[in-house]
């Protein structure tokens with residue numbers, strides 16, 4: 146696991162942008178993408194660039210159960226407004242929050258992932274070490290699942306909703322096993338809120354207590370962090 150520490154989010158996001166640009170120049174066709182605040186500066190750089198994504202496919206990590214893509218809190222809406230509407234991709238995949246066959250949605254999405262092997266997987270990290278919505282206790286080798294969000298994640302996401310009771314309590318999430326199949330993994334983390342999770346990810350044991358620690362089992366992971374997020378590393 147490689148850890149790169151930057152002065153600020155902008156420099157880290159620029160480095161992530163360069164890695165994606167180089168990857169595309171070297172044949173990457175499928176990006177695994179994340180929502181949340183961590184990748185926004187990177188998406189701004191992608192949309193402001195002259196890079197052409199019209200031959201690229203994207204596969205997103207997760208989506209809230211019960212929200213349609215038109216709901217401005219859904220992850221589909223987030224991706225459309227931050228990236229896809231500005232930089233069209235060939236195909237974009239996000240789990241279907243309104244899947245009528247909820248039992249089948251994880252298997253359907255695993256097939257999407259199998260059909261579109263991910264060249265570069267982008268991740269943020271939760272304060273509790275989650276990646277995607279794989280909360281502590283999640284299997285470290287699983288596929289897509291319907292997951293019950295922890296109170297800490299609901300609290301962290303409440304800032305985006307008018308009322309905490311509007312925050313969905315379930316999500317579909319790519320599993321850690323699927324995330325680890327990405328050829329290259331980039332994890333972005335900013336701010337001191339993430340410092341404990343980054344320390345556990347890099348220096349802790351590989352344990353379901355910190356789902357991101359499973360990244361230690363992958364041979365091409367780059368953590369792009371600011372000084373605050375790196376502040377507890379020894």
Ligand code: F6R
Pocket residue numbers: 178179180181182183184206207268269270271275276277278
């Ligand atoms: C988002 C996702 C989550 C976030 C994480 C960090 O698609 O899968 O794991 O990456 O919750 O969120 P931010 O970046 O808002 O701190």
